[in-house]
Amino acid sequence: MAHISNTMEVDTHYILGVYSDEDDLKHGIDHIREKGISIYEVFNPYPVHGLEKNLGYGHSWLPKAAFMFGALGTTCAITMQTGMMGGLWPMIIGGKPFISIPDFVPVSFEMTVLFSAFGMVGSFLVSQDLKPYKVPRIFDRRSTDDKHIVAIDLAKNTLSEAEIKTVLQEAGAEEVNRKDFTEEENNPSFFKYLGDLFKYGVRSTSRPK
Amino acid sequence: MQIISDVREPLVTGDKTYHDITQDIAGRVEDNPAPLWWAAMAFAITLLISGGWFLGDMLWNGIGRWGLNKTVQWAWDITNFVWWVGIGHAGTLISAVLLLFRQKWRTAINRAAEAMTIFAVICAAVWPIVHMGRPWLGAYWVLPIPNTFGSLWVNFNSPLLWDVFAISTYFSVSLVFWFMGLVPDFATIRDRAVTKFGRIFYGALSLGWVGGAKAWVHYEALSLILAGLSTPLVLSVHTIVSMDFATSVIPGWHTTIFPPYFVAGAIFSGFAMVLTLMIITRKVYKLQHYITLEHIELMNIIIMVTGSIVGIAYITELFMAWYSGVPYEQYCFINRATGDYWWAYWSMMTCNVISPQVFWFKKVRTSIVLTFIMSIIVNIGMWFERFVIIVTSLHNDYLPSSWTYFEPTLWDVMCYVFTFGLFFTLFFLFAKFFPVINMAEVKAVLKSSNHHVYKNRDTIKDPFDVV
Structure with a gap:
């Protein structure tokens, strides 16, 4: 398998659907899943009850x-x-x-x-790989404030980017964005993260000006 | 389907959006501290330092500094211990028991109440440690480790040792429960950070939380199980504290009603302390839309109910003393009510049993000023309850020649002041640097409990639409 991993793309590309309302989100997810699109993950600012059913997740162990x-x-x-x-x-x-x-x-x-x-x-x-020195992979900082973010991995779906975006719009997403992670961002180093923070300062925030 | 009760008010008022919740609560953490906060902090640190000086002096010179004598060997130290532990109970009750009962009004107050629990247990833990006289040897006396005096182990038949396990388990489990509740809110503050310090400090505390749906499923299971564990835990803690007395053979202590009576008293005093703190926090941080009159009223009802349970317990004790036919037991209770410490007994009765009955009136339950006054009266009463149980059972013992009247010294008072300083310092630090309301949980109830939904009090009939 070595030749495959050498040529495999290590950057990842996601299409994000942004929702404000939890019920719109649930209906939207049902629509997306009906279209045969696999959802990478949904990010919520608070626990949405019943969402695991829409996403087909099982009970916690x-x-x-x-x-x-x-x-x-x-x-x-x-x-x-x-x-x-x-x-x-x-x-x-x-x-x-x-x-x-x-x-x-x-x-x-x-x-x-x-x-x-x-x-x-x-x-x-x-x-859940939670630890104080973890560098989180953040899709959209508003997902800890007031937005629900549906992330769809382009590599895991056969539909094209344009088709997925259309489905997301049909599914009631307020915004449809693209988010790319480089190989380095997918495997972040805590020390590099700290170094960059001191070098460039805080570069993104969800706090409105 | 959601059925809206005619007697309930919405939990979040003021037409708040999700973003408003973040802004109102995380904003407090991000703003510079207000002058009032500095003043409060200065006051708390003054108490801490002045009390700490006396505590240090007591540790250096020995517990002879306290007013204890050979008849009353336990007085303010154990009174303060039981009082602080009792106060701690409300936090766990709000976050765990109310979670199991699906009482959504807990969401606005559970964070601060749990913080109060942790700080109160720290203050309580001061007392058993310092009352040992030589606390640096304490590890050998309380922990199951073999010691240098021979391989003699701790005594697992002793309720004092059960207390060591109960309090340390209670403290550490409460701490973990509280911290896990804070993680998503720390992530919110991390994402809102505009300074390097904020990003690093809250980033580390948030443990890299991003709020994925899978993580939330586990998180919800975690909260529920921790609540399920904390509920019997909190009941066991004050049960075991009461067994420190109940398993002895001292008249006045040797009663089987102690465990439920202590637990009710703990909830009673804890809710009073939550109200004292929350009324101030609500006012200073302008959180009236989150901690509404409805919340205050519901807490007042719990105070009234637990106060009445405590009242029944007092009367049951008197009845059992008479009914047991044991003259020592009977003397003890007559001595409590009419002896040297009659003033303590009647303070306790007035503050704990009679005064909470004013909460039968809705006007009083929904009055901020009266609630605040009552919350302080209740805590005074609960302190007297412990003092009455401990000192009046000891001061007139079996041998009249050793009868005595315990009077506190300055060191007794100032060591107690020290724990207040510690408590308020920790609480004010918490109120500034941590979000005082659980943002994620309040957001989770916002859609089903805002004033739009409650305006017409319509029952939403569509059974397929989960509101």
Whole structure:
């Protein structure tokens, strides 16, 4: 496959449809998908309920991760308490048995919650690649303010750019724009990003003048 | 289909657009701090430094600086601890319990309430640490690590150790919950940044969030599960705090009603503190369209309900003392109401049980001034509740020759002032540098809860159209 990756274009090209209203967006997405166009991703300023159905996304697997981490927490807590109180240094306290299960409930519960919460948040951050030194690939800065952005990858669709733009307009997009990412922008370096920021300053913002 | 209740008001008033929400809330972070903010900050830091000086002196010279004696070995330290932890509970209740119950009015207040939770728990954590006298040895006493005095481990039968686990879990889970809620809003501020500092600082805090639909699906699941975890967690925390007392055999402490009674009291005092802070924030930041009278009224109703639960708990305690037939228990409660500390008991009763009943009147519930006054009265009352439980149960013990009257010293007072300084310093820093309202969540309720939708109170009949 080496010869393919050498000649493959590493820049990416997207057509963006901009929406202001969440219901227009949902109807628009249905229209785009009916036309057989595959949507790369939709960017929203807030969670739009039911959008995952229009996009055909499944449920999140995070609850399962939360359960697994919680079970791990319970196991660790019970092992720790029975080991310390029953094995390593048994002590008679208030005439209770060394391994006094009712007394171990609060700490076991707390550790279940602790492991579950941190495990789930950790899974979320790792799976979504969220980290403080990440350079985000931003399609349109207004997508964290008041616009919903539908991004369509040109390389993943057989239709031409003009055809996709027409479909987006039919689907009620307020604006249809093109966004290109170079190879470097697709694999950004944090240090280069910082360097550029200090060299050129802030070059784009969603704040109106 | 959306059914609009006749008794509810829209959550966002003033014909706001999505962009207005961003502008109103992120704008506060971007503007230079107002002179009023500097004044407030100077006040908070004055409290912090003056209280901190006394706290340092107390740590250097020992807890003999406090007014404790051999009969009353626990007084203001544990009172302040329980009081601050209790205040913290409202934040989790608003963000977690109200999320599970799909109460959308939480969206405007959950951010600041969660921040308050975290800062209140930090203030609470000061007390168990400093009351150890030699806190630098504390790690050996509270954490399950083998120590140099022999491989003796901590005692998992002790509710004080359960508290260590409960408070630290509560703090860290609340912190994570709060931070994850902030991530999309930090991304908004990052994208609006016009300075290098803003881009780097909020860029790092936003963790590179761009708001893709897939990420939102996971994010929603994350919020829901964290809320599901936080709900039993918050109930467990004050339950365990109450077990510090309830598992002992001291008359006045040894009662099974403590866990629900403490949890209700915690919610009661926490909502009062949320109101104190939010009424000021709302006024200073002009957030009247987001934190509406409807929000304030709903919080007041919760205060009234929890205040009445607390009242029932007080009366149940008295009944159980009589019904148990234990003379020590009976003496303890008669002594509370009529003994040396009668003034504390009746302050507690007036502030916590009688005064919240004014919220039966809609005029009072929707009055900002009266709500603000009530929020302070409730917190005074809740402080007295803890003081009454702790000090009146101890000061007249089994041996009349050791009966005593606890009086706080300047160090007691100033160490308490220190935690206020810490709390307000942290809260004012939060109010300036972080968005005080959850922009993403308010935007999510805007379409279904603005005044256009509510104007005619029409039920939208089309069952296929999700509003």
